[in-house]
Amino acid sequence: MSLFDTHCHLDDKRFVDDFEGVLARARAAGVTRIATIGCCNSVETVPRALNVARAHADWVVATSGVHPHDASHWSVPLAEAIVAIAADPLIVAIGEAGLDYHYDNSPRAAQQQAFRDQIALAKQVKKPLVVHTRSAPEDTLAILREEQARDVGGIIHCFSETPDFARAALDMGFVSSFSGIVTFKNAVEVREAARLQPLDALLIETDAPYLAPIPHRGRRNEPAYVAHTADCIATLRGIDPEEVRQRSFENALRVFGLPTGHA
Numbered sequence: 001m002s003l004f005d006t007h008c009h010l011d012d013k014r015f016v017d018d019f020e021g022v023l024a025r026a027r028a029a030g031v032t033r034i035a036t037i038g039c040c041n042s043v044e045t046v047p048r049a050l051n052v053a054r055a056h057a058d059w060v061v062a063t064s065g066v067h068p069h070d071a072s073h074w075s076v077p078l079a080e081a082i083v084a085i086a087a088d089p090l091i092v093a094i095g096e097a098g099l100d101y102h103y104d105n106s107p108r109a110a111q112q113q114a115f116r117d118q119i120a121l122a123k124q125v126k127k128p129l130v131v132h133t134r135s136a137p138e139d140t141l142a143i144l145r146e147e148q149a150r151d152v153g154g155i156i157h158c159f160s161e162t163p164d165f166a167r168a169a170l171d172m173g174f175v176s177s178f179s180g181i182v183t184f185k186n187a188v189e190v191r192e193a194a195r196l197q198p199l200d201a202l203l204i205e206t207d208a209p210y211l212a213p214i215p216h217r218g219r220r221n222e223p224a225y226v227a228h229t230a231d232c233i234a235t236l237r238g239i240d241p242e243e244v245r246q247r248s249f250e251n252a253l254r255v256f257g258l259p260t261g262h263a
């Protein structure tokens, strides 16, 4: 029994008070691998997620990138710092990068440029891309296509689109990672996408501290709760929860380029 939380933010300040408890509860819930996402908005913040992974290198890996919310901070020095840190074997992907037209915290032109540049950067360092996309399905697919993101592939994280979007993304080498949203009864399209997604292209994540699944909805999320997402997907598909855990775990190792054969 192994779970891989492929997307959370362990360097978030909401984890500071009980960080060891968060990790202990994850272990107790069967989580044996975590990818902590490095969202930076300055050269100084680039090493933050990697430092968390280094302190727990037996089971935690990290990524590095600029979230669309912070796209207005995108700069050449920041890109260079991400390229430099990406040489570390504990950095398993570039991102999260992408488009968020729901919040529009950065101008859309800036989001698009930072996204395009990070696809190029992922290709340069030969690591997969973690994509954040919200309320921007057409532009996300167009940019992935135009920048030939297929060369590296990666993950559509916190999947919040339609089954058609999942298929189009998979055609370009992007698997879908499902979060606690699948446990929300009104998330009809996302639940349908989780039901239809090929089992060799499905990941699970918490996106903690955000988006706690039922029965924890509305409270702080944490990696232990990824078990609820796995169980919910198993119920939606009518299969054994262990199959969802095992397959999504193997998929995560493959996408992140981590050695297989051990949990």
Ligand SMILES: [Zn+2]
Residues within 6 Å of the ligand: 096, 132, 133, 157, 158
């Ligand atoms: Zn995100």
Ligand SMILES: [Zn+2]
Residues within 6 Å of the ligand: 007, 008, 009, 037, 096, 207
């Ligand atoms: Zn995230």
